Amino acid sequence: MDMTTAEATSETAQERKAPGRPRNAQADEAILDAVLDLLAEGSSAAAVSIEAVAARAGVGKATIYRRWANKDALIMDAIRGMKGPLPEPVGVSVRDDLIMLIKANRSGRAKRYSKVTACLLPEFLRDDNLFDMWQAVMEPRRDVTRRVLRRGVETGELRADLDIELAVLMMTAPSMMHGMLRWAPKVPEEGFAESLVDAFLRGAAAS
Amino acid sequence: MDMTTAEATSETAQERKAPGRPRNAQADEAILDAVLDLLAEGSSAAAVSIEAVAARAGVGKATIYRRWANKDALIMDAIRGMKGPLPEPVGVSVRDDLIMLIKANRSGRAKRYSKVTACLLPEFLRDDNLFDMWQAVMEPRRDVTRRVLRRGVETGELRADLDIELAVLMMTAPSMMHGMLRWAPKVPEEGFAESLVDAFLRGAAAS
Structure with missing residues (x-):
């Protein structure tokens, strides 16, 4: 589970990116739901790709990269939110x-x-x-x-x-x-x- | 998990092939161990191939096909033996x-x-x-x-x-x-x- 951007390496794995930009709660939820859907269907965490999540959620990859530093942070947010x-x-x-x-x-x-x-x-x-x-x-x-x-x-x-x-x-x-x-x-x-x-x-x- | 040979379709999934041939207990054990090793390492059942099992067990594919009708039967025998x-x-x-x-x-x-x-x-x-x-x-x-x-x-x-x-x-x-x-x-x-x-x-x- 690698960092996806150079920028991401400057943030801790479990932090969302800095606030300041207006948050789109609906898109966030669709993205987190997409992660859970893929995992619940039997995808391994390693096989969950930003591409697949973006496609499932109906958002662009950039929307995901703007909100989460890397795939680890995205998966942990999804698990945390589910609970x-x-x-x-x-x-x-x-x-x-x-x-x-x-x-x-x-x-x-x-x-x-x-x-x-x-x-x-x-x-x-x-x-x-x-x-x-x-x-x-x-x-x-x-x-x-x-x-x-x-x-x-x-x-x-x-x-x-x-x-x-x-x-x-x-x-x-x-x-x-x-x-x-x-x-x-x-x-x-x-x-x-x-x-x-x-x-x-x-x-x-x-x- | 498909039948691997036409012959196999005439046997039930959980039956070993008919006795009569001398059984090689050591090869059997190596084959069943190889299946468990692959599963314990995180391979999905679908991803376990006769090729991979044969390579891990150090036997030819034909040795496996002689003993088990199909992959289902092989995996179930491995689970059964483990218990x-x-x-x-x-x-x-x-x-x-x-x-x-x-x-x-x-x-x-x-x-x-x-x-x-x-x-x-x-x-x-x-x-x-x-x-x-x-x-x-x-x-x-x-x-x-x-x-x-x-x-x-x-x-x-x-x-x-x-x-x-x-x-x-x-x-x-x-x-x-x-x-x-x-x-x-x-x-x-x-x-x-x-x-x-x-x-x-x-x-x-x-x-």
């Missing part, structure tokens, strides 16, 4: 907050997310840089889940000896796999978040 | 059997499994036929987990209202994601299966 703003837990019930966090990762535009992630997985094995950038997008989201779990331990809702990192994995992996490997209808989409959180909270052992 | 024989639960303790099943999916040659699966995920989105074949390999393994869980419900080790399908997802997805998305060392490899099963059994809620 939407960070969800905000209400802070009353750990159960309710965990359900909300799982639903936030499964609803609306986030539905494309598991497809895009699936298509990026082979890239992650080959490209540590891309994997690190993706982790940088995911980590603040995992932090929200960590905070909810830690609060639950503090308030006594959750067991004192809870392994927080393992719990984050248990609250995220089944949801991702459910989408990627088509577990519906064996595990129905309807009520999925509630069922998973309740199973996680109460445990499988007979009491 | 090894079906694990056999001891049947005394549900906890012990679940730990054994998770370890069976993480040890030895199965280590390549999450990489190969990761590289096949984009294909699954594009190719229902390949996804169905992969499911046909996975389903008997999930059945082993289902039987262990059902037995636990019958013996009273597990709660009577356990959602078996959700439980299968909870006992498989975290393990896959742990490898694919590099959760170690946040969740250490050492003791992973035991920690996951115990967290699943006892639940996160304070009692």
